[in-house]
Amino acid sequence: MRVSFTKMHGLGNDFVVLDARTAELPEVNARFARNIADRREGIGCDQLILLTPSDAGDFRMRIFNPDGSEVEACGNASRAVALLHGQPATIETAGGLIFAQPAGGGIAVDMGEPRFEWEVIPLAFAMDTLSMPVGWEELNNPVAVNVGNPHVIFFVDDCDAVDLARLGPLIENDPLFPNRVNVNVATVDSRSAIRLHVWERGAGLTRACGTGACATAIAAMRRDLVERETRVTLPGGDLMIGWSDANRITMTGPATASFTGSFDWSQFA
Incomplete structure (x- = not known):
């Protein structure tokens, strides 16, 4: 055929x-x-x-x-x-x-509504998803967000300096995440700009991850690091992410x- x-x-x-x-x-x-x-x-x-x-x-x-x-x-x-x-x-x-x-x-x-409940991410046990009391080497206190799939986001001084190829699979497959997890490492450059690298669950390092950009922007907005519309720059290029008052995520890009x-x-x- x-x-x-x-x-x-x-x-x-x-x-x-x-x-x-x-x-x-x-x-x-x-x-x-x-x-x-x-x-x-x-x-x-x-x-x-x-x-x-x-x-x-x-x-x-x-x-x-x-x-x-x-x-x-x-x-x-x-x-x-x-x-x-x-x-x-x-x-x-x-x-x-x-x-x-x-x-x-x-x-x-329109990517729908983000979810923050620990059992929806899902996590193996209850904890604060805005500042999780866990860490893997230099990556600590991440945010967890479900945007249709599970993400964990670490904010660091320089995302380019993190060895995500090594740490990504360790975090993805940690027992804390029953369904495994997408791993995002981000640097906030301004109130309207984020740089991001993503280790994608089941795929590895990727030039761009749309759900990762959404989850990371939402995490930064929850921590009041950026405005409710922000640019996320990945190795492959830029995405614009907005979070409306109606709790909907919009992702715009090529x-x-x-x-x-x-x-x-x-x-x-």
Whole structure:
């Protein structure tokens, strides 16, 4: 069976998008996702995205990491599939419904409401999620936020100096986080600017993480480090994050379609 795909990216966070909204595809499993994501023997991507019909929204987006795990949300992929859709869309995800529409040369996504309760993050036991009494070497007292998926955010003097490639997997897989966790290390440069590096759960270091940018901005706003709209600069580029009085997160940034192609499904099954 020959299947078409679209290769896309948001700030360098890249995706293979399979569209099963009108034509059914075989079941995507962990092995298939790993094989597609492999950059040497597959097509190569940070996430495999599967679009399917939805009763709750215009379509459903499923998200698979390079290790084959399926995750709840991906902000950069949300912008990418909204660009592919070509018009405003309500998108069903495992993390809830989100709404995306064109805005100012990019895509604006309503990412929903942040959650701060320890059992929703989730954490293994109760604690203050605004200043968690835990640490890993030089990274201490993080903020925990769920923006459709779980994030922990550390504010440091220089995020570029942190060895996140080493500390990221230690924190991601700590028993404190039953569902593992995305790890964000951020530096606040001004009341309207944050620099950020992300270790993404199941994917590793990434050039950009939309949900990480949302979680980090919200964490900084909760600590009154930045205003309610701020720029978050990742290695791949900038995202604008806003937190409205109605408790909704808006993420605005670019998305790009790189190329299209096709493959034989049996090669990766």
